[in-house]
Amino acid sequence: MTRIAFCTKQKGFTIPELLMVISIIAVVGALAFPFYNNFIGTAYAENATRDFVESLRRANSKARGSDQNAAWGVHRSGGSFVLFQGASWASRNATLDESHSIPSSLIFSGPTDYIFTKMGTTTTTGTTTITGTQGRALDVVVNAEGMISTQ
Numbered sequence: 431m432t433r434i435a436f437c438t439k440q441k442g443f444t445i446p447e448l449l450m451v452i453s454i455i456a457v458v459g460a461l462a463f464p465f466y467n468n469f470i471g472t473a474y475a476e477n478a479t480r481d482f483v484e485s486l487r488r489a490n491s492k493a494r495g496s497d498q499n500a501a502w503g504v505h506r507s508g509g510s511f512v513l514f515q516g517a518s519w520a521s522r523n524a525t526l527d528e529s530h531s532i533p534s535s536l537i538f539s540g541p542t543d544y545i546f547t548k549m550g551t552t553t554t555t556g557t558t559t560i561t562g563t564q565g566r567a568l569d570v571v572v573n574a575e576g577m578i579s580t581q
Contacts, residue, residue: 468564474533475562479580481530482506482560483570485513486544486578488528493546498526503545506538506558519543537561540570550576 482504489502498515505512505519512529516522519542532538540558547553551574558570569581 471535471562471564472566474535475560475566475568478532478536479560479568479570482511482538482558483578483580485511485528485530486570486572489513489544490546490550490552490576490578493548494550496548498523499548501545501547503543505543506532507542509534511538517545535563541572544572546576552576 485504489504492498492502492515493500500515500523501517502513502515503519503522505514505522510529510531512527514522514524514528515526538558538560541554541556544552544554552572553574555572555574558572559567560570561567571579571581
């Protein structure tokens with residue numbers, strides 16, 4: 431009579447090994463989430479600041495170049511800011527508006543309108559502060575000569 435040999439050694443992972451790997455992944459994920467969240471919040475604030483400054487500089491450039499032979503400005507309200515042509519937001523040429531959305535997690539504070547004249551100067555000076563969810567604040571400063579800077 432011949433005997434059949436069965437292989438009793440099985441290949442694979444045991445449940446304790448799987449649970450250990452899953453717990454390590456969970457711990458690493460829990461530690462990484464706050465850093466990721468902070469990174470995203472900072473990126474939103476920096477991108478919105480860059481877009482806002484770009485719109486201010488475009489308004490200044492269009493006004494200096496006498497595009498449409500008129501003043502240009504940037505208006506901020508609610509969840510957006512708008513590059514517009516006109517001496518005021520109320521009297522603007524709405525067909526030339528360029529709107530940019532603002533992420534809802536950001537808070538803008540400061541003047542709502544910056545108007546640039548044909549000479550590139552502005553009567554609206556001040557600082558617009560953009561604050562992200564992590565408390566990071568970025569300032570955009572516009573002076574009377576129309577110079578735009580970030581701090």
